[in-house]
Amino acid sequence: MLVLIYTYQPILVLSVYLKSGEMSDADIDGSESFRRQGSFRKVLPSVPSADSQLSMSAKMIDRPAISNRGQQKAYSQYQQEYSIISEYNMLRKQEFPGIYVIPSAQNCLLWFGVLFVRQGVYQGGIFRFCIQIPEGFPDGECPRVVFQSKIFHPMISPNSWEMDLRSGFQEWRKNVNHIWQVVHYVRRAFYKIETKSPLNQEASELYNKNEDAFCENVKLCVKASQEQVYDLAPTDDLHYISFERYDDERHNPVRESIFKVKDNEDEPSSLGLSWVQPGSLQPFSKPTS
Known part of the structure; x- marks a missing residue:
């Protein structure tokens, strides 16, 4: 049985009683066969007065506003740099x-x-x-x-x-x-x-x-x-695109390394071990050395 007890005070008490069989008013009043399982109490806030609401509003209006322009500026700068990096990555993919x-x-x-x-x-x-x-x-x-x-x-x-x-x-x-x-x-x-x-x-x-x-x-x-392609750079920026005339002493070794044929380039590359004898389709036909 669930019993709700209301009072005029701002307090609500909820009590739960369990009993097997029939229950009567006398049982509720004095029987020990009832066993209280638990209860909880919730205190409701009192209704604030008009004066307290006005005073609270006045305090909120008079409170100095906390400026976060510096944080917003730092965040916007970080966001802009991220956006520009993203733009350059998109350009590279083109x-x-x-x-x-x-x-x-x-x-x-x-x-x-x-x-x-x-x-x-x-x-x-x-x-x-x-x-x-x-x-x-x-x-x-x-x-x-x-x-x-x-x-x-x-x-x-x-x-x-x-x-x-x-x-x-x-x-x-x-x-x-x-x-x-x-x-x-x-x-x-x-x-x-x-x-x-x-x-x-x-x-x-x-x-x-x-x-x-x-x-x-x-x-x-x-x-x-x-x-004008070989003119000196108008800025000291390290990323400025500049060109130099061909220098045999500096550029020939690089050029030769690019066009040089590797010694084993004509040989077929091996991607792993094989246990099949060349010319045969029989697995494990290649003798181990």
Whole structure:
């Protein structure tokens, strides 16, 4: 039998009694055959007064707010670095031919790149560029691409040497647009030339109206890029992509080691032990030595 006893005080007492057979009021009052199995008591909180609620609210309002901007800034910086590392890993998996990009050793928001054009109007060109990532990345605006030499191209400004990315990235969308897409866009611009909304109006008009004159100007910038390939690096950054002229004393040993044929290269490689005699299909037919 379950007995609930309520009182006017904020206390609720629950007692449980067990008895085999019939139970009566007299049994409940005095019989020792009942055995109490257990009880628990729960004290309900008293109803707070209006004055105490007002005083508590006033204390919460007057309490000075704890600023965690420093922690948020440190976490956002860590999150940004992780995002940039992820972007570079995605770029490495693309394996675009003829273009090489690496982040700066001093600033993860600056990437160095070199483009080798292998065919088309700009064939033979060696064009250096930088990818400038905005500080709020991956939020914010699209990264900027600035070349390090003057290039006669409709999509490249003749003054700032910056490439126009608006036709490919009208709005930079987080988790949708990535830096590898920017690199692909830069490479594609030298193989498929677009003249819509050009930054270099002269190059656009010559490409549409006088292709021979356009090609002559392109040849000049291609030749200039080849002459500047061995120039000294404009920065002391360890990740800046630089080139040296071929030195027989330094590079010949490396070249020979690459093309040298190994002595046992023509011999078939053994992947394990065999107990089959050559020319036979019988297992364990090869004598042990």
